[in-house]
Amino acid sequence: MISESLQRTFALASSGRKLTSQFVTGICGGFDGNDIGDEVARETSFSARAEVMKLKAVIAVDSVYGNTKLVAEAFKEEIEKAGHEVELINLRKEFRVPSEGDLLFIGSPTRVAKMTAKAKKFVKKLDAAAWSGKTVVVFDTHMPLPDDPEKQKKAMKWVEPGAAGRLSVLTAERGLKVHSPPLRFMVSDMKGPLAPGELEKARALAREIIA
Numbered sequence: 001m002i003s004e005s006l007q008r009t010f011a012l013a014s015s016g017r018k019l020t021s022q023f024v025t026g027i028c029g030g031f032d033g034n035d036i037g038d039e040v041a042r043e044t045s046f047s048a049r050a051e052v053m054k055l056k057a058v059i060a061v062d063s064v065y066g067n068t069k070l071v072a073e074a075f076k077e078e079i080e081k082a083g084h085e086v087e088l089i090n091l092r093k094e095f096r097v098p099s100e101g102d103l104l105f106i107g108s109p110t111r112v113a114k115m116t117a118k119a120k121k122f123v124k125k126l127d128a129a130a131w132s133g134k135t136v137v138v139f140d141t142h143m144p145l146p147d148d149p150e151k152q153k154k155a156m157k158w159v160e161p162g163a164a165g166r167l168s169v170l171t172a173e174r175g176l177k178v179h180s181p182p183l184r185f186m187v188s189d190m191k192g193p194l195a196p197g198e199l200e201k202a203r204a205l206a207r208e209i210i211a
C-alpha cells in the first residue's frame with residue numbers, strides 16, 4: 001500500500017505536474033497506517049511530502065544587454081522563495097542543454113522581430129523525450145510600440161509575436177507542452193532598461209506558475 005502510493009507520488013513529481021500541498025496531502029492521506037503501524041506511516045508520509053513538494057526548475061536565458069537576464073533572475077528568486085530548486089543557465093556565457101527538471105523556462109530578447117540564434121539552438125537541441133509532459137514557459141523582452149497609431153501599425157511586425165511568440169511555436173513543434181500565453185516584458189528603450197513594473201510582473205507570474 002505504502003510503496004504503491006509512493007511510486008505514484010514520485011511518478012507524478014517527476015512528470016512535472018503542478019504540486020500543491022493539498023495535492024500531496026491528498027496522496028499521502030491514502031496511507032493505511034494499520035499495515036505497519038501509525039508511527040511509521042506518519043514518518044513515511046512526512047518524508048514523501050517534503051520530497052515531492054520540492055521541484056526543480058531550469059531557466060535558460062539569452063540576453064545581450066542584461067534585461068532578459070534580470071527577468072530570469074526575478075523568476076529564479078521567486079521560485080526559490082517558494083522552496084524549489086532553480087538552475088539558471090546563461091546561454092550567452094555557457095551553452096548547455098539540460099535534460100533533467102520539472103519545469104523549464106526559456107527566454108530571449110526580441111531582436112529584428114526574432115529570438116536570438118542561441119535561444120533557437122537551445123530549443124532545437126532540447127531532448128524532447130526527457131522534457132515530454134513537463135511544462136515549458138517561454139519569455140522575452142521587447143521594445144515599446146510608438147504612441148502614434150500610424151507608426152504603431154508599422155512597428156507592430158517587429159514586436160508581435162516577438163521572440164516569445166516564436167519560441168512558443170518552435171517549442172510546440174518539438175512536441176513539448178508550452179505554457180500559454182508566452183510571457184513578455186517591455187524595455188523602455190532599445191537597449192533597456194526594463195520598463196517600470198516589469199520585474200514585479202515577472203515575480204508575480206513566477207509565483208502564479210509555481211503555485
Ligand SMILES: Cc1cc2nc3c(=O)[nH]c(=O)nc-3n(C[C@H](O)[C@H](O)[C@H](O)COP(=O)(O)O)c2cc1C
Nearest residue numbers: 063064065066067068109111112113141142143190
Ligand atoms: C539590434 C537591435 C535590434 C532590435 N530589434 C528589435 C525588434 O525587432 N523588436 C523589438 O521588440 N525589440 C527590438 N530590439 C530591442 C530589444 O528587444 C532589447 O534590446 C532587448 O529587449 C534587451 O534585452 P537584453 O538586454 O536581454 O538583450 C532590438 C534591439 C537591438 C539592439
